Amino acid sequence: MPVAKELFQTLSDLYRSLPDNLDERGTYLVERRSEIKLLVDTIWEQSIARILQSTPRNHMKARQLINQTTLSTLPGPDAEVLQSLLAVLDAYDTLDGNPYIDRSQPLVRLITPLLSQLCLKLTSHPLHRNDDQAKRLSALLLGLT
Numbered sequence: 119m120p121v122a123k124e125l126f127q128t129l130s131d132l133y134r135s136l137p138d139n140l141d142e143r144g145t146y147l148v149e150r151r152s153e154i155k156l157l158v159d160t161i162w163e164q165s166i167a168r169i170l171q172s173t174p175r176n177h178m179k180a181r182q183l184i185n186q187t188t189l190s191t192l193p194g195p196d197a198e199v200l201q202s203l204l205a206v207l208d209a210y211d212t213l214d215g216n217p218y219i220d221r222s223q224p225l226v227r228l229i230t231p232l233l234s235q236l237c238l239k240l241t242s243h244p245l246h247r248n249d250d251q252a253k254r255l256s257a258l259l260l261g262l263t
Contacts, residue, residue: 120199120243121164126251128157129237133258136229144222147229151221154229155213158206161236165203169196181207195243202236234259 132154137143147154162180167173170187174180184204189197209232212224240246241256 120168120196120240120245121161123246123249123251125157125160125164126241126246126249126255130251130255130258132157132229133234133237133255133262136262140226141222144226147225148220148222151213151225154225158210158213158233161240162203162207165199165240169200177207177210195239199236199239199243202232202239206232206236230262234262 132150135146137146159177162177163173166180166183169192170183172183174183181204184200184207187200189200192200206228209224209228212221212228237255238259241249241252241259246252
């Protein structure tokens, strides 16, 4: 499995708790930035370990590994997960850095289109598509878009 099933519940909780108002959503995400970073770290670590059988030291090495992989040689669902994961990792610096810089809008862009797309790829992966928590997360995300 690309990720542990328990992550789907944690992701569902995150998306369910997002405020509807974009300004409030940005503030909410900034306040939970460290928690979101931990969640994203867990996703990329587990996905790469299970799909590529490798354990990169950090997100930059993870990006490098994905970029060096010929995705067309992987099963389609695995390649789709890695492509979406690469987009999330490209925006990863939003989760790091100076806490005094306003990162509310970049965090909204990371969580709403990028991470949600990755989540949808994970929930539709053959190893997860029949899991109840994955189905609930997918339905929740499709309702947000």
